[in-house]
Structure formats: C-alpha cells, structure tokens
Amino acid sequence: MVLNVIVLLVATLALIKTVDIFISSSSKIARHINISEYTIGFLLIAVATSLPELMVGITSAIQKNPILSYGTVIGSNIALMTIVLAIPVFISGAMSTRTILNTKDIYYSIIFSVLPVVLIFDKTLSRIDGLILLASYVLYFYIVFKKDQSLESVDKKLKRPEFLKQIGVFLISLTLILISSELIVRSASELSIKLGWSLSFIGLTVVAVGTSLPEITYAISAVKGRHEQEVMGNTVGSLVANSSLVLGVTALIYPITNTKIFSTIFLVFTMLIFLRFIRTKEKIDRLEAGILLLVYGLFVTLEFYLQ
Incomplete structure (x- = not known):
C-alpha cells in the first residue's frame, strides 16, 4: 500500500510539472503561428490546466473504470469553486469579479457546467450523452468567440531551431502527461481496493485535488502578478x-x-454558493474565501462517511 501511495504522489507531482512545461511550450508555439492573445489566455490555459483530468478520463475509460473520471471531474469542479479561488483570495485580500459578470460569461459557464448533471440523473452517461457534451463544448466556445470583437493577434516569431525545440518539448511533455495519468489511475485503483474505499471516493478527493494543482499553482502565480481576471x-x-x-470524451x-x-447534488449546491459570492459586492473577500474552504471540507467529510 505504501508503494501505491508513493507512486500516486510522484505521478501527481510529475503530472503537475509536465503540464506546466506543456503550457509554456504550447503558448510559445501558439504565438509563433500568430494565434490571438485572447485565444492563448482563455482557450489554451483553461484547456491545458484541465489536461490532467482529461488524461485521467481517457486512461480510466480505456481501462473500463470511467467512474474514476466522473469522481475526478466532480471533485475537481468543486475544488475549482472553493479552494482554487479561496487560496489566491487569502493572498491578495480580495478578488474582483466585475469583468466576468459584465461579460455574462459566468452564466453561460454555469449552464454548460450543469448540463452533465441533468444528463446523469438516470445514473448513466451514455455515448450519446458524451456526444451531447462535446457538442456543448464546441457551442460554448463559439458563443464566447462570437461575443469577442477585439481579437488582437500576437506575432512573436521564434527562430527555426527554437521553434523545433519547442515542438520537441511539446511532444515529450505530452507523452509524460500520458504516462503520469496512467500511473495515477493504476495506483488510485489499487489503493482504493486496499483501503476499502470506493474508486469514486478516491477520484472525488485524492485524484481531484491532485489534478487541480495546476489550476491552484496558476491561480497563485496570476494573483501575485495582479492578474485577477485571469x-x-x-x-x-x-x-x-x-x-x-x-x-464527453x-x-x-x-x-x-x-x-x-x-x-x-453537492456540486449544484457549491455552484449556487459560488454564483452568490461572485455576484455580491462584485468581489470575493477573505470571509467568503473562508466559507468556500469550509464548504470543501464539508464535502470531503460527508463523502467519506457516505461512501
């Protein structure tokens, strides 16, 4: 069991580091081929920091253990709306939510985030449901990009040797992400059996927090650089x-x-609190951040006793 814990921790740390390298190389390649700053910031970073969840999802599905992915996504989303926001708020003192409220993007996000909740109430996400979710993802970005009227391109050409180097870094980091994800799924599965915990609980807590670390790291870095809206x-x-x-995948x-x-149901409950906090006073303060941390603590405690 000790070996499983060590493998899980090492694989999670490796996943976090390789995702960081992947984001850096992806950003440089994107700028080289003249992709807009908006696309780099909104699409690339959001998708890149979700790569751990995606890779865990693909790996667990291939191994016919998709419930681990479902638990990881639910746990990660609850972590995103609680600890991922709370930690940078404690560092900065408060975080403005004015921009995200003015663009109305938050409301679209809540709608698209709740969609799988609606589809899962029959206790199954079928392949048709998966197609619906993927279609909703494409639709969401279409709406966001259509609303944006000021896509300023970022032309930052790399010299050929540097460009080829970044392509190599991109491919190697992607390979390491796949390997790390495979190890996480295998060690989490074996650990859950030995501890007598459900695979869903492991996904909801241990793996969810681990795969959310890129978002936490990015949030701390961004808030220190006074980029709260990022x-x-x-x-x-x-x-x-x-x-x-x-x-969907x-x-x-x-x-x-x-x-x-x-x-x-707890995910929906967390969404309501999250939405309430970002709307009041158009900012999140330390008191609200503390409440968000308590919400996450309550979630883990209840899941442990209900598993």
Whole structure:
C-alpha cells in the first residue's frame, strides 16, 4: 500500500510539472503561428490546466473504470469553486469579479457546467450523452468567440531551431502527461481496493485535488502578478472543459454508470454558493474565501462517511 501511495504522489507531482512545461511550450508555439492573445489566455490555459483530468478520463475509460473520471471531474469542479479561488483570495485580500459578470460569461459557464448533471440523473452517461457534451463544448466556445470583437493577434516569431525545440518539448511533455495519468489511475485503483474505499471516493478527493494543482499553482502565480481576471477566466474555462470536454470524451470511449447522486447534488449546491459570492459586492473577500474552504471540507467529510 505504501508503494501505491508513493507512486500516486510522484505521478501527481510529475503530472503537475509536465503540464506546466506543456503550457509554456504550447503558448510559445501558439504565438509563433500568430494565434490571438485572447485565444492563448482563455482557450489554451483553461484547456491545458484541465489536461490532467482529461488524461485521467481517457486512461480510466480505456481501462473500463470511467467512474474514476466522473469522481475526478466532480471533485475537481468543486475544488475549482472553493479552494482554487479561496487560496489566491487569502493572498491578495480580495478578488474582483466585475469583468466576468459584465461579460455574462459566468452564466453561460454555469449552464454548460450543469448540463452533465441533468444528463446523469438516470445514473448513466451514455455515448450519446458524451456526444451531447462535446457538442456543448464546441457551442460554448463559439458563443464566447462570437461575443469577442477585439481579437488582437500576437506575432512573436521564434527562430527555426527554437521553434523545433519547442515542438520537441511539446511532444515529450505530452507523452509524460500520458504516462503520469496512467500511473495515477493504476495506483488510485489499487489503493482504493486496499483501503476499502470506493474508486469514486478516491477520484472525488485524492485524484481531484491532485489534478487541480495546476489550476491552484496558476491561480497563485496570476494573483501575485495582479492578474485577477485571469484567475476567474481560467476557473470558468476549466469548469466548462471538465464538465463537457473531459466527461464527453470519457463517456464516448466507455459509458459512465453507477454514479453517486449525492456528489452531483453537492456540486449544484457549491455552484449556487459560488454564483452568490461572485455576484455580491462584485468581489470575493477573505470571509467568503473562508466559507468556500469550509464548504470543501464539508464535502470531503460527508463523502467519506457516505461512501
């Protein structure tokens, strides 16, 4: 069992580091081929920080254990709306939510994030449901890009040797992400059996927090650089990516069954609190951040006793 814990921790840390390298190389390549700053910031970072969840989803589906992915996504989304926001708020003192409220993107995000909750109430996410989720992901970005009227391109050409180097870094980091994800799924599965914990609980807590570490790291870095809106944008983008892209791909590979209704209901409860806090005073302060941390603590405690 000790070996499983060590493998899980090492694989999670490796996943976090390789995702960071992947984001850096992807950003440089994107700028080289003249992709807009908006696309780099909103699409690339949000999707890249959701790569751990996506890779865990693909791997668990291939191994016919998609419930691990479902637990990871639900747990990650609850973590996104609680600890991922709370930690940078404690660092900065407060976080403005004015921009995200003015663009109305938050409301679209909540709608698309709730969609899998609606589809899962029959306790199954079928391949058709997976297609619906993937279609909703495409629709979401169409809406966001259509609303944006000021896509300023970023032309930052790399010299040929540097460009080829970044392509190599991109491919190597992607390979390491796949390997790390495989190890996480295998060690989490074996650990859950030895501890007598359900695979869903492991996904909801241990794996969910582990795969959310890129978002936490990014949020802390962004808030220190006084880029609060990037934190909110990444949080919103990751919520949608997890709910539609990750679950959609997972269900398409292997349908998700035997889902726990409680964790799904708690996700909706957390969304309501999250939405309430970002609307009041158009900011999140330390008091609200503390409440968000308590909400996450309550979630883990209840899941432990209800598993």
